[in-house]
Amino acid sequence: MTREEDALETGPLAKLEQAAGKVRSIELQAEQGCTSQVRRVSTETGTYILKSATDSRYREWLRVEAERLRRNTGEALLPIPKFAAFHEETDGSHLLMSCEKGTTLTAALKAAPPEEKKALLRSFGRFLHRFHERPPVESLAHDGDWLEERLAAARLYLERGQSEGDGKLLDELVRNRFAPVRQTMIHGDCTADNVMVHDGEVYLFIDVSGMTIGDPRYDEALAIGRFVDAPELLEPFYEGYVRYRISEAELRYHEGLYEFF
Ligand SMILES: Nc1ncnc2c1ncn2[C@@H]1O[C@H](COP(=O)(O)OP(=O)(O)OP(=O)(O)O)[C@@H](O)[C@H]1O
Ligand SMILES: [Mg+2]
Structure with missing residues (x-):
């Protein structure tokens, strides 16, 4: 057993093995997000990513992410990892999913010479364009208005002291809404950290808890x-x-909104 296997308690490990077969090795990923701990797990059936969260808000996000992955079935598959298992313990939640090829766009950009950087950004633009132009899949359908829901969630996080934004900014965001545009599928946290690159092309979203219409x-x-x-x-x-x-003002508005999450 490596140190990583020791660190993962026996409960989650056993559940993991039920879904993915006997574990051969577990390693911490080099690139870590802020909200979870990510490990690469090799088992007798393949290689997986295990994403674990302990904080209650991030556990809720992980539950939603698991649900997004789990419901990605049928013919119109979205470009996201494949669901393997989700397991909730008293003090932590664990999502097991396919380990996908390549690196994040952030990592790819760091390593790329200038001409390749341009090609990567072009690929990112094309990938997001295609996603926004696709007819929304049934499993993402929801009642209510996306922006209303985001503003309400921002207010809640602010009241609980879980957010960096300030009340004055939130009041401005509530007052100064733009005329709505046609709603599309969105990733919901669409930074270069959350898309994967393989063979010079952006091809997959990760970290999909915000994916919705x-x-x-x-x-x-x-x-x-x-x-x-x-x-x-x-x-x-x-x-x-x-x-x-987007206009300068639309950019600022949506960056303002992001501050609360
Ligand atoms: N399915 C996957 N296949 C391969 N690598 C992955 C996969 N999911 C995550 N990773 C790796 O793990 C890192 C962290 O993953 P992720 O962005 O989902 O974590 P996070 O903690 O939610 O991050 P954030 O703080 O942005 O919310 C990624 O940068 C990527 O390198
Ligand atoms: Mg991330």
């Missing part, structure tokens, strides 16, 4: 947020993402 301008804002002051990267993105180009 909502305002595509939110995805667009998060996708370009880090590149707005780098036209040599922004322009290639828009060669791929040709369906709409």
Whole structure:
């Protein structure tokens, strides 16, 4: 047993083995998110990613992520990892999913020379364009308005002291809504950290707890947020993402909203 296997208590490990077969090795992933601990697990049936959360809010997000993956069945498959198992203990939740090829776009960009960076951003734009243009899948359908729900959730996080945004900003966001656009499938946390690259192409979303039907301008804002002051990267993105180009004000609005999550 490695140190990692020791660290994972026997309860989750046994459940894991029920779903994925006998464990051969468990390693902490080099790239870690902020909300969970991510391990790569090799078993007799293949290689998986095990994402574990202990904080109650992040456990809830992980439960929703598991549900998104689990319901991704049928013919119109979304480009997201495959569900393997989800297990809730008293002090932690654990999601087991397929380990997908490649690296995050963030990691790919770090390693790429300038011309390749442009190609990666073009690919990111194309990938997001295709996703926003697809007819929404049934399993993401929900009642109510996406923005209303996000603003209400922001208020709740703020009241509980779980959010970095401030009350004045939230009041402005509530007052200054834009005219609605046609709602599409959205990823909901569409940064370069949450898309995977293989063979030079962006091809998959990870971290999908926010995936729903909502305002595509939110995805667009998060996708370009880090590149707005780098036209040599922004322009290639828009060669791929040709369906709409958000205004400065729309960008600021959606970045403001993101501060609460
Ligand atoms: N299915 C997968 N296949 C391969 N690698 C993955 C997979 N899921 C996650 N990873 C790796 O684990 C890292 C963290 O995953 P993820 O973004 O889901 O975690 P997180 O804690 O939710 O992050 P965040 O703080 O952004 O919410 C990713 O950067 C990626 O390197
Ligand atoms: Mg992430």
